[in-house]
Amino acid sequence: MPAEVVLSPGDTAWLLVSSALVLLMTPGLAFFYGGLNRSKSVLNMMMMSFASIGLISILWLFYGFTVAFGTDQPIGDTPGFWGDLGQYLGTKVLADEMAFPPFPATPIPTYVIMAFQMMFAIITVALISGAVSDRTKFAGWLVFAAGWFTLAYLPIAHMVWGGGFIGGKIGALDFAGGSAVHINAGAAALALAIILGRRVGWPRENFKPHNVPLVALGAGLLWFGWFGFNAGSELTADAITAVAFINTQVATAAALLGWIFVEWIKNRKPTMVGASSGAVAGLVAITPACAYIAPYAAVLLGLVAGSVCALAVSVKYRLGFDDSLDVVGIHFVGGWIGCLWIGFFATVQADGGAYVKNEGLVYGGGVDQLWAQFQGAGIVSIWSFVIALVVGYLVKVTIGFRVKREAELEGIDIAEHAESGYDFVPSGGSSSNGGSAFALAGIGGGTTPQAAPEPAPEAKPSQPANV
Amino acid sequence: MKLVTAVIKPHQLDAVKEALQAMGVSGMTVSEVQGYGRQKGHTEVYRGAEYTVEFLPKIRVDVLIDEVDVEKVADAIVAAARTGKIGDGKVWVTPVEEVIRVRTGERGLDAI
Numbered sequence: 001m002p003a004e005v006v007l008s009p010g011d012t013a014w015l016l017v018s019s020a021l022v023l024l025m026t027p028g029l030a031f032f033y034g035g036l037n038r039s040k041s042v043l044n045m046m047m048m049s050f051a052s053i054g055l056i057s058i059l060w061l062f063y064g065f066t067v068a069f070g071t072d073q074p075i076g077d078t079p080g081f082w083g084d085l086g087q088y089l090g091t092k093v094l095a096d097e098m099a100f101p102p103f104p105a106t107p108i109p110t111y112v113i114m115a116f117q118m119m120f121a122i123i124t125v126a127l128i129s130g131a132v133s134d135r136t137k138f139a140g141w142l143v144f145a146a147g148w149f150t151l152a153y154l155p156i157a158h159m160v161w162g163g164g165f166i167g168g169k170i171g172a173l174d175f176a177g178g179s180a181v182h183i184n185a186g187a188a189a190l191a192l193a194i195i196l197g198r199r200v201g202w203p204r205e206n207f208k209p210h211n212v213p214l215v216a217l218g219a220g221l222l223w224f225g226w227f228g229f230n231a232g233s234e235l236t237a238d239a240i241t242a243v244a245f246i247n248t249q250v251a252t253a254a255a256l257l258g259w260i261f262v263e264w265i266k267n268r269k270p271t272m273v274g275a276s277s278g279a280v281a282g283l284v285a286i287t288p289a290c291a292y293i294a295p296y297a298a299v300l301l302g303l304v305a306g307s308v309c310a311l312a313v314s315v316k317y318r319l320g321f322d323d324s325l326d327v328v329g330i331h332f333v334g335g336w337i338g339c340l341w342i343g344f345f346a347t348v349q350a351d352g353g354a355y356v357k358n359e360g361l362v363y364g365g366g367v368d369q370l371w372a373q374f375q376g377a378g379i380v381s382i383w384s385f386v387i388a389l390v391v392g393y394l395v396k397v398t399i400g401f402r403v404k405r406e407a408e409l410e411g412i413d414i415a416e417h418a419e420s421g422y423d424f425v426p427s428g429g430s431s432s433n434g435g436s437a438f439a440l441a442g443i444g445g446g447t448t449p450q451a452a453p454e455p456a457p458e459a460k461p462s463q464p465a466n467v
Numbered sequence: 468m469k470l471v472t473a474v475i476k477p478h479q480l481d482a483v484k485e486a487l488q489a490m491g492v493s494g495m496t497v498s499e500v501q502g503y504g505r506q507k508g509h510t511e512v513y514r515g516a517e518y519t520v521e522f523l524p525k526i527r528v529d530v531l532i533d534e535v536d537v538e539k540v541a542d543a544i545v546a547a548a549r550t551g552k553i554g555d556g557k558v559w560v561t562p563v564e565e566v567i568r569v570r571t572g573e574r575g576l577d578a579i
Contacts, residue, residue, distance in 0.1 A: 203516070206518055207516075208511060208513050208516075208518045209513055263512070263515075266515070267512040267515065267517075269512065271512065271513065273513050273514060274514070277514060310514075310515070311515075313514045313515055314514075314515040314516070317516070326514060329514075
């Protein structure tokens with residue numbers, strides 16, 4: 001440990017705020033996904049995100065952080081796949097070790113670094129759930145989440161950010177998670193869409209979004225939180241943080257425009273779902289590149305990512321996999337675009353040479369960085385896909401990964417959680433089956449009220465009835 | 468006695484209601500319904516996928532009247548509901564055998 005590192009209150013405060021911002025992205029994602037889903041399965045969709053907050057936070061504390069960010073365990077001279085497993089193990093009493101001295105090479109307490117990185121692990125797992133809406137057994141999701149987090153997220157985060165193979169040996173750059181978060185989640189999403197199979201009736205039946213304002217709310221919260229995700233990834237608050245911040249804004253803005261322009265030309269109308277999706281595609285694409293490129297290159301990146309992803313979301317119909325909410329079309333494709341963009345547009349003018357060692361093709365740096373980016377993204381894609389396929393298959397053949405057909409048709413919210421997202425009956429009290437045939441057929445209607453539980457006998461008769 | 472039933476555009480309900488009130492029709496029943504005629508539905512596009520929405524929201528108005536008023540009432544509804552655009556709806560008339568006022572037990576024209 002360097003003896004004379006001084007804790008920086010400003011940097012520490014910034015990273016604490018950034019951590020909270022990144023946490024907010026996961027409830028934002030729950031709204032985004034929930035609104036895109038059908039009303040009968042909105043809660044299950046949101047639960048998969050919220051459960052990720054619950055589960056991954058605990059796993060991260062106990063062993064996730066040390067696997068991903070413990071001192072690299074090289075294989076021979078080559079940077080390896082995981083960190084020192086004992087270094088930050090969460091069963092220790094960590095006050096001295098964790099609070100101060102700070103995390104290596106930062107003026108920030110290790111606890112803050114741990115909290116910040118925890119939020120990334122949470123949202124990466126939650127992102128996958130968009131591929132499997134309407135049909136996933138909740139218990140199966142939890143087991144998959146724990147398994148994939150352990151075998152895919154942790155080693156990949158270590159390889160990309162923890163001084164491991166991809167960052168340390170190949171030299172691929174990924175500032176805030178284009179590969180470690182988005183390609184990672186997107187590849188796993190493709191594997192799960194294959195393992196779980198198509199929803200009953202897909203793509204013939206009507207799977208249109210049930211609540212577009214909820215989609216917009218979610219996209220807005222994601223955008224807001226993403227400043228913590230990208231600018232926060234500098235950890236400290238300095239000039240590079242500022243570059244990452246402005247690039248995040250302009251790339252997202254350009255991607256929003258790019259997506260709705262494609263819609264305007266292709267489908268004649270620009271849509272709110274398109275504007276929201278375009279913003280998310282831009283946020284994804286700028287994530288790996290935000291500290292390494294000039295703002296004009298970020299605008300170009302946004303335009304490309306927004307318009308390419310707008311077309312990519314239709315590919316699943318041709319290939320026949322039911323990636324329900326387009327995790328592949330947006331996160332996998334957008335992540336790849338952003339990672340490769342570094343190979344074209346990375347410049348020391350953006351970060352003063354702090355991270356960029358080889359400039360991109362456009363700046364006369366040749367193809368070295370582009371090749372490194374390709375290898376990095378490729379390793380993450382394959383690793384994540386294979387692990388998700390294996391873990392997903394094991395869940396499928398043991399506890400089961402998909403609900404019964406009847407549960408899927410009648411609504412997974414009732415089958416898995418015994419609650420329903422909406423109840424507009426004036427008298428209140430939804431029926432035990434959670435919605436009328438009218439509601440299930442997409443025709444608004446009431447429910448049959450059931451007898452409420454008997455009130456406690458000592459309840460005063462003068463009290464108004466509890467509705 | 469006749470039952471006049473109209474399926475109209477939701478926005479025209481106020482106009483139809485006022486026209487009926489102006490001619491002294493003493494009551495009506497309205498319900499939210501969905502359907503399509505020659506108009507068919509419309510198309511929505513989400514993330515490049517087209518969805519055809521066939522059943523459009525409409526209002527159904529049911530009015531019980533003395534059969535001598537049938538022409539007058541039907542014409543008034545048609546005049547009030549018409550926008551001239553496709554999807555304005557339909558009006559039809561069916562014979563009614565008996566009407567009973569629940570509170571008093573009055574029957575026939577007295578119950579209308």
